Amino acid sequence: MAYPKIMLVDDTRLILELEKSFLKLSHVDIVTAGNGAEALELIRKDPPDLIFMDMHMPVMDGVACCAELKADPFLCGIPVVMLTTAGKEEDRERAKLAGCDNFLTKPLDRRLFLDLARKYTDAVERREPRIPCHLPALFLQGKTPVGGVVLDIGDGGVFVATRERLLLHQKLRLALYLQGERPRLLELKGWVAWLNEEGKRVHNSLPVGFGMEFLELGEEETAVLKSFLAALRPEEPPAS
Known part of the structure; x- marks a missing residue:
C-alpha cells in the first residue's frame, strides 16, 4: 500500500532534519527540496499530498512557488503550509495572496506542526503528550x-x-x-x-x-x- 507523500521545502538542512524527525513515527513518504524551483520540478514529476514550504529561500522563494502551484489546474489542490517568521504579518498577507492553505511560524513547534499535518492527512502520527x-x-x-x-x-x-x-x-x-x-x-x-x-x-x-x-x-x-x-x-x- 502506498503511503501519503509529504514534501518539505527549506534551504536550511537543520530545519529539514527537524521536520523529518517530527514525522518519523508516521506512515508517510517524505521528499525534500532546497528551494522553490527544485520543489516545482519534483512536484510536476510526482505530486505530493501535502507541502510544508519555507517562505524565504534562494533561487525561488515559497511565495513564488506556491503561486505557480495554485495557478496550475492539475496541482492547485495540493495543500501548502507556509513557514513564516513569527510576528511578520506582511509575510502572511503575501503567502495568503499566493494561495497557501495554512501557516506555521518559526521556531517550529512539534505539536503545531503535527496538528497541521494531521489536518490534511490522517496518516500522520501525533506524539504522545509530554x-x-x-x-x-x-x-x-x-x-x-x-x-x-x-x-x-x-x-x-x-x-x-x-x-x-x-x-x-x-x-x-x-x-x-x-x-x-x-x-x-x-x-x-x-x-x-x-x-x-x-x-x-x-x-x-x-x-x-x-x-x-x-x-x-x-x-x-x-x-x-x-x-x-x-x-x-x-x-x-x-x-x-
Whole structure:
C-alpha cells in the first residue's frame, strides 16, 4: 500500500532534519527540496499530498512557488503550509495572496506542526503528550558543564529549565539521571528547538529555559527512554 507523500521545502538542512524527525513515527513518504524551483520540478514529476514550504529561500522563494502551484489546474489542490517568521504579518498577507492553505511560524513547534499535518492527512502520527517530571540534567556549554532541570519529557524531546543563555538550533548533548528501580544515566543528542527567554516566553506556563528536540537516538537510548516514559505515565482506570 502506498503511503501519503509529504514534501518539505527549506534551504536550511537543520530545519529539514527537524521536520523529518517530527514525522518519523508516521506512515508517510517524505521528499525534500532546497528551494522553490527544485520543489516545482519534483512536484510536476510526482505530486505530493501535502507541502510544508519555507517562505524565504534562494533561487525561488515559497511565495513564488506556491503561486505557480495554485495557478496550475492539475496541482492547485495540493495543500501548502507556509513557514513564516513569527510576528511578520506582511509575510502572511503575501503567502495568503499566493494561495497557501495554512501557516506555521518559526521556531517550529512539534505539536503545531503535527496538528497541521494531521489536518490534511490522517496518516500522520501525533506524539504522545509530554509528561511532567523533575529530573536533574547536565549539558555542555562549550567545554563548561552546566546544570539544569528537566520539567517535561517525551519520546521526542524535553524542556530544560536553566538561566544559561543558548542559541536557537544549537546542538548539544544532555545527560539525564533517570530515577526508578534501576537508576540510569542517559546521554542524549539534540538541538535547541525553541527558547523560553525572560520577557519573551513561548510558553508562559514554563520558566526560563529551552525546548530540546532529540536527534540520532540509538536503539539502546530509545528503549531506555520508552521504558522510563512508560513508568511515568499514570495507569488508566479499569473500565467499569
